[in-house]
Amino acid sequence: MKKLFIILAILFMVSTMNAKGIKKPFVEIAPRTSLYIDGETTFGLGCDVIFNPLRNIGLRVEFVELLFDGGTFFNLNQGFFNTLPSIDALIYIPMQRFQPYFFAGFGISTGEGTTSLAVGGGMGFDFSLGKGNSLFLEPGIYILSFSSGGYSDTDVMFRFSAGAKFDILR
Numbered sequence: 001m002k003k004l005f006i007i008l009a010i011l012f013m014v015s016t017m018n019a020k021g022i023k024k025p026f027v028e029i030a031p032r033t034s035l036y037i038d039g040e041t042t043f044g045l046g047c048d049v050i051f052n053p054l055r056n057i058g059l060r061v062e063f064v065e066l067l068f069d070g071g072t073f074f075n076l077n078q079g080f081f082n083t084l085p086s087i088d089a090l091i092y093i094p095m096q097r098f099q100p101y102f103f104a105g106f107g108i109s110t111g112e113g114t115t116s117l118a119v120g121g122g123m124g125f126d127f128s129l130g131k132g133n134s135l136f137l138e139p140g141i142y143i144l145s146f147s148s149g150g151y152s153d154t155d156v157m158f159r160f161s162a163g164a165k166f167d168i169l170r
Contacts, residue, residue: 024052024055024058024092024132025052025132025167025168025169025170026051026052026053026169026170027049027050027051027052027168027169028049028050028052028132028165028166028167028168029047029048029049029050029165029166029168030047030048030049030050030060030136030163030164030165030166031045031046031047031163031164032045032046032047032048032136032138032161032162032163032164033045033046033161033162033163034046034065034159034160034161035159035160035161036067036157036158036159037157037158037159037160038144038155038156038157038158039155040069042067042068042069043067043068043069044065044066044067044068045065045066046062046063046064046065046066046075047063047064047065048060048061048062048063049061049063050090050165052090055092055094056091056092056093056094057089057090057091057092058089058090058092058101059087059088059089059090060087060088060089060090060103060105061086061087062086063076064076086105086106086107086118087105087106087107088103088104088105089103089104089105090102090103090124091103092126096128097127097128098125098126098127098128099125099126099128099134100123100124100125100126101123101124101125101126102121102122102123102124103121103122103123103124103138103140104119104120104121105119105120105121106118106119106120113148113149114146114147114148114149115146115147115148116144116145116146116147117144117145118142118143118144118145119142119143120140120141120142120143120157120159121140121141122138122139122140122141122159123138123139123140124136124137124138124140125137125138126165131167132166132167132170133164133165133166133167134164134165135162135163135164135165136161136162136163136164136165137160137161137162138159138160138161138162139158139159139160140158140159140160140161141156141157141158141159142156142157142158142159143155143156143157144156144157
């Protein structure tokens with residue numbers, strides 16, 4: 001476990017150094033399509049807002065999503081099937097034109113005797129189009145935990161997203 005922590009710490013330090021990678025816009029908007037797989041398949045159309053306070057570190061908040069799963073569900077900053085607001089940290093790996101990044105995040109929701117928690121992560125790939133705009137592909141895996149009145153359940157979900165990122169504020 002210590003070796004894994006040391007490797008992750010070195011990766012974090014190297015990725016946050018001031019390398020000559022692509023300068024990210026301070027605020028980006030990212031419309032996306034997502035495919036959720038957890039025994040059943042759900043399709044979603046959503047939009048994220050990404051804040052990049054440093055060159056190689058970003059913070060993503062899921063803003064809105066429309067899910068199609070035997071019906072249509074609209075989520076405004078709720079993510080994960082209307083239960084969990086989602087906040088992700090993005091760590092960009094400096095490269096030109098093609099920019100990989102790691103993401104990890106969590107969501108938590110409590111109310112009416114229920115608690116929901118999600119943790120997840122994965123790797124994304126930005127393909128620069130110039131002037132702060134890019135296309136992205138992003139596979140990820142999430143662990144979802146729900147508990148209500150002594151009953152608890154844990155599920156694993158795979159998410160594959162694709163979309164575009166547009167420069168809003170430089």
